[in-house]
Amino acid sequence: MQMNNCVIGIDIGGTTTSLGFVDRHGTLTCETTLDTLADQPAEILVSRLCESIDKLSKALPPQVAISGIGIGAPNANYLRGTVENPPNLNWGASTNLVELFRGRYNLPVAITNDANAAAIGELLFGGARGMKQAIVITLGTGLGSGFVVNGELLYGADGFAGELGHTTVDPAGRHCACGKQGCLETYVSATGICRTVSELLAQRLDPSCLREVSYSELTSKKIYEAACGGDSIALAAFDATARILGMKLADAVAHTSPEAIFLSGGLAAAGDLLIAPTRRYLNEFLFGPYKGKVKLLRSDLSESSGAILGAAALAWHEVGIATRP
C-alpha cells in the first residue's frame, strides 16, 4: 500500500493556467503556473502541462504516487470530457481534454467547469464538508454556480446543470455576452457591479469619487475601495447587487432546498459589504417554509488555491478514494 498519494489539480484560465499536487486532505504540496497562450491549439497547452507535471513529479518522494488528474476549465463538460466553444480560448467547437491527458498518463482523468470544480472543492475540503445539499456561487468576471444534491455534484441531463449566471432577472434588461438580455451575471459579478455604478451615476446626484473614473477603467476593486470610504454610490451599488443576488438565490432555494449557499471568487472578497445585505435580502425573498433555515456563507478556501483544490477534489472524487474527515 502506498502512503501519501496525491492527485494533480489543473485550473485553466483565459490568461493563466495553474497546476498543483494535492493530497487527500486538501494540502497543496507543490504548485506552478503557465501562460495559457490562448491563441494556440489545446494540444500545445497539454504538452506544456505534461512537461511541468513530469518535472514536478521528479521532486516527489519515491513513496508518493499520483492517483489521478482533475481539470477545471471554462465551458467544460464533465459527461463528455470536453471543452466546448470556450469564449477566451482559440480551441474551436470541442476539444476532448480528457482523452488528450489519458493518452499521456494511465490515470483517471476528469474535467468540469470552474464553478463545478469550486463546488466539489467546497464539498471535499471546504465549508460544505459533510453536507448533502449545497450551492456554490463563484463571483468573478461572470457568475458561475455548482449544485451539490444528495452529496454529489449535479450535472443534469446534458452535463451543464448549474448555470445560475444565465437565469433571467429582467427579460428587457442588460445585454449579456451569451446573446440574451437581463441575465443574472450582467448584474451580479465584477463586471455587473461596474454596470450598476454607471447606471447609478446617471440616475442620482450624489457626489462620488467614481465620477472621475471612466467606464473602461472602472473595476469592482475600485468600487469596493470607494464603498469602504463611505462613497454613497458605491454603497448603493453593493446594496443593489445584494438585492438581486438575494432574490435569485431565494429562487435557487425553491428549486433544490440546500442546507447552505457558499459565495466565492473576487467579488465575494468584498465580505460583509456584499454578504450581509445579500443574507438579509435572501431571507426577505425566501418562501415561508425555508425562512431562517438556509445558511449564506463565504467560502473559506483561499481564492488563489481554491481553483486548483477544486480540480484536485474532482480528481479525488473520480479516483473514488477520497475519505471525508
Added chain:
Amino acid sequence: MQMNNCVIGIDIGGTTTSLGFVDRHGTLTCETTLDTLADQPAEILVSRLCESIDKLSKALPPQVAISGIGIGAPNANYLRGTVENPPNLNWGASTNLVELFRGRYNLPVAITNDANAAAIGELLFGGARGMKQAIVITLGTGLGSGFVVNGELLYGADGFAGELGHTTVDPAGRHCACGKQGCLETYVSATGICRTVSELLAQRLDPSCLREVSYSELTSKKIYEAACGGDSIALAAFDATARILGMKLADAVAHTSPEAIFLSGGLAAAGDLLIAPTRRYLNEFLFGPYKGKVKLLRSDLSESSGAILGAAALAWHEVGIATRP
C-alpha cells in the same frame, strides 16, 4: 411469493379525498372518494379512510396483498411524514399522517406533497419512465413542482425542494397568499390567468365576452372557452401566461438541466393554447447550451386518476419493489 400485489394511493384535497388500489404497472383497480371534511381533525379523516380501505380490501381476490400506502397532500413533508400548516385544512401546525396510518396497518407508509406525487407518478407510470432528470409542473389553483434528479425525487435539505410556484417573477408584482409579492403562481395558475385577464381588460380596449363576467365568477375554463372562440383578451392572457412560464422554466433548466419538463393539472388541459407558446418562449429564454435540448410535454396521466397514481407510485417507491417497464 404473492402475485398481483397492489398499493393504496391516497390523494387528500381541501374538498375531496380520493383513494385507490394500484398495481405495479399503474393499473387502478378500485377507487373511491370521500368528502375531506376539512374543518374536522385529521384523525377523523384517517379513521374514515381506514374504513374505506378495509371495505375495499374485502373485495380483493385472496391472492392479492397490499404492499404499502402512499399519500399526496398539501404542505406534506416527506422527510418528517407530516402535513404542516395546510392552508385549506383545519389541522394546525403539524400532523404526522404517516404515524397515524402506521398505527393502523403494518405496512410501509409515505407522504409527500401533491406535486412531488405527480412527479413520481410521471416517473413510474407516465412519460418520464426511464428518465434520470425531469421536472413536473402541476398547474391547478396554484403552481406546484417536483424535480427528478439522478432518477430520484429531490427533497432537499428540509424535505421542501421544488417550490417553483414561489420563485419571484417581479418583486413589486402581484400579492401572493404566501405573503410575498410577484410569485410565479400569482401569474401562472388557474387563478393567475384570471388575474391576467382582469389586468388586460383594464389595459386594452378590445371587445371581449369576458367583460361581462365578474372577477369572482371568472374561471380558467371560461378563459379557455373564450380563447377557443377567438377572444383576443383570452388569447393574450394565454400568451402572457406562457411567456412568464417559459421564462421561469428556462431558469429551472439552468438550475438542474432536465431532459424534459412535464405540465399537468387543470390549466395544462388547455393543451396547445398554453403548451405551444410556452415551448416557444422557453426556447427563447434558454441559455445557449440548452437550446433545442429540453422537451416540454403534457403529462399523459389522466387528471382524475393522476393524483392517486402519483401517491401510489410513492408507495411503490417506498416498498422498493417497483420494476420499471
